[in-house]
Amino acid sequence: MSISKAIKFGKFNQGKWAVLISSVVxxxxxxxxxVEQKYLLVMAVTIxxxxxxxxxxxxxxxxxxxxxxxxxxxxxxxTERFGLLLIISLVYAILFEGMRTGARYMPxxxxxxxxxxxxxxxxxxxxxxxxxxxxxDAVIWRVRxxxxxxxxx
Numbered sequence: 001m002s003i004s005k006a007i008k009f010g011k012f013n014q015g016k017w018a019v020l021i022s023s024v025v026x027x028x029x030x031x032x033x034x035v036e037q038k039y040l041l042v043m044a045v046t047i048x049x050x051x052x053x054x055x056x057x058x059x060x061x062x063x064x065x066x067x068x069x070x071x072x073x074x075x076x077x078x079t080e081r082f083g084l085l086l087i088i089s090l091v092y093a094i095l096f097e098g099m100r101t102g103a104r105y106m107p108x109x110x111x112x113x114x115x116x117x118x119x120x121x122x123x124x125x126x127x128x129x130x131x132x133x134x135x136x137d138a139v140i141w142r143v144r145x146x147x148x149x150x151x152x153x
Contacts, residue, residue: 054089058082100126 006012030041061079065072078085099122 054085058085096126
């Protein structure tokens with residue numbers, strides 16, 4: 001639904017649009033900061049997204065995995081212990097970024113095809129993980145099918 005229709009039908013969610021507009025300004029404005037290594041700024045900007053994502057995962061887990069009668073394995077453990085979720089997420093992030101960044105700085109010597117192959121295999125692996133993340137977001141969250149959210153734009 002467009003902004004004009006949302007205002008017309010009295011379903012305009014100011015908070016949602018304020019976050020969206022401020023995010024667009026922040027993400028695009030970051031490119032104007034005179035810093036040589038822009039990827040450091042981009043990583044810093046993603047920190048709020050990561051915190052928000054952990055909150056969403058915790059909310060989702062509590063909604064679906066908190067039934068004491070059923071055993072959901074690790075999903076339930078992470079639901080009951082948010083600190084454990086944070087620690088596992090931090091370790092994963094450090095390993096993920098360390099290996100991804102480390103592969104970028106592997107020395108490639110002239111004629112050394114094995115290093116070139118390893119570097120590209122690691123890059124493809126991490127790109128596929130990111131694409132898988134986006135796919136899971138689309139499947140898991142299904143925001144458009146949530147009645148509570150569909151009434152508000």
